Amino acid sequence: MSVKEILEWVAILLILLGSIVSVISALGLIRLPDVYTRSHAASKSSTLAVFLSLLGAFIYFWFHDGYVSIRLILGIIFVFITSPVAGHLICRAAYRSRVPLAEGSGSDELKPALYGGDSVIINTDESLNKESYPQ
């Protein structure tokens, strides 16, 4: 096998890895309990998936056709800039429109800062609180 062929195989395996990460991210969006934890699955791991597959496409076009594609690099940079911004904006909109937190969350410290009142301890199970926050 020549170097060119080996690098094409590396590119194709990167694309396959990206698609597997994408399916894992979609499963996270199904399985996690509320919108805040779901945004964790949606923004981080799907950004990794699109990074891996676009990098694979870039390496494939580079060594198969000898074509260095600026557009693919711009696509990678653009997704890396915009995906955290979009995740942050949706989480902010969800909290301000009062989407409830999942059961089993810890304490909510943003609520007294925004709406007044005491900090709400959502998890009332004493043993679980002691385990997660040792004094």
Add this chain to the structure above:
Amino acid sequence: MKETILLIALTLFMVAIAILLYRVIVGPSMPDRAIALDTIGVNLISAIAIVSIMLKTKAFLEAILILGILAFIGTIAFSKYIERGVIVERKGDS
């Protein structure tokens, strides 16, 4: 062999989009649907890159940039609508 692996990868992306469509339809609140639509846009970018390798053409690479920009602007508009109730704010409003 390479074609088969690329086809498998494309199928996995379509499976991910189908799973996300469940969240778009069922999702209990509006931000859930917005997050799932944003992730569908990001997955479509990767699917277009794979299609452009399989068809041996470079013509689809512009579509990647356009789709990225459109998915981002759509997400911004959705989150502003969910938070404020309007998308374009003017000075005389509220």
